[in-house]
Amino acid sequence: MSDERRLIFYIDAYSPETIPMAKLAEYMADFAALLGKDNAVHFAGLEKGSTKIAVRIEHEDLPKVTARLSDVRRGNPTKEMAKVFDQIDDRLANDNAVGRIYIDGPDEAVALLAFPGRTRQKPQSYGPFNQEGHLDGILISVGGKDESISLRLQNGDTTYTNCDTTRHIARELGKHLFEPLRIHGTGRWTREANGKWTLLRFRVHRFDVLKTDSLSDTVHALRSITGSQWKDIADPLAELENLRRDDEGELH
Template identity: 40%
Template sequence: MAEQQQYRLKIDVFSVDSLPMARLAEYMAELAVLLGECERVHFSHMEKGSAVLVSTIEPVAFPKVEERVSRVSRGDGPKDAMQAFKKIDNLLAKDGAVATLTGPTVGQVIEFPGRTRPKPVKYGPFREVGTLDGRIIRIGGRDETIPVWLKDGDVEYHCNVRGEEVARRLAPYYLNGVIRVHGSGKWVREESGAWNLEQFDINDFEVLDDSPMADVVGKLRAVEGGTWHESDDALSDILGLRRDDKGRH
């Protein structure tokens, strides 16, 4: 009968006595995902000394587990395995630890950088000219800079208007229609890589037509001398024009 093979996850800052049970459970859960073949991979024990989680692999599952671990070590493993690798590494970074996963095959090692990985960097702020679309959900203030809040779906933008002239023209559109504001935004690139708009200064705006598409099609069909009324599917015709226009660029 073939012997069961083992994988060892060694975490440098913990011992058997110092690793909290709740944290151990988190490491074990992600390690199970990384190894795969969950029905045939079993937690065996923890070795004395540094915290070493020992997992045993049933012989029938070992070739698949070995291939999966090899792919993770190369960085091209299955999506769930790579996500588990990242989650283990995030746990290690929070614990100020590093770890290695070794298997029975010579040279098969996965290094988890944990605390030694480069710290994410925050960039900015940067100024960039642009536009924002949305509905005004709040406007007003007593200072020279007048705050305006725009909402586009679930996203809210905090904007400012300098001077009363543009603010007065904006006021009638409070909770009334969709506008496009022009100006410059202050952007920050967060540690996660996402861009965050901290502030947007409005210098002008335009009112957008937020009529339902059916109303727009109806208006087109009503244009004297036009041919839209002859089409059975004017909406598809409009979308076709948009595709053709994009194809010319």
């Protein structure tokens, strides 16, 4: 035991009596992943007061463990270590907590790594911005009684609902219900704190009807071009598939 040192993961939320067991298990798993050296790290219990997860580090492996934590502190972690650090910090922020890891020395604690948790600078949202652009999708509805007519466009799992246009354009759009379209106009967007862009409104100025040609129609069009070599290819569909493969044979 004299050749082992104790590391403490301090969390200023909960206590050994109040922290949910599942949450404690998550923190312990992340702590273990951060320290590495599975065979040299041993759980030493929970201490009284705020949540303090104590582990014993075998003497010969302590420099290796502290070096890993120093890499994180200096901003030079491996990708795996950075991921674990961010995961712990996210847990702490969600629990309205901060944390730190230190060596429990005989005279004083030696700080190794701090987690800002709830005190970290929160990312900001930006906008809204106006941006000229276009949206693609299947027109699934057009309607309204006011001068501004609303419409909805579906593109896979995404449905654009905050779109509107004039009665004149809506009248023309109505002729292409359930057809693929590209609507052009001015979008009003915000960039959320998580980096996601949210469409607040899209004012449609014009639209294009997108072609729905089948692959065989496309091949027929390619073969009809003067000077095209596609007409000499026996199996053009197989050739198109080959063109989509990379050097390792993967299809893209």
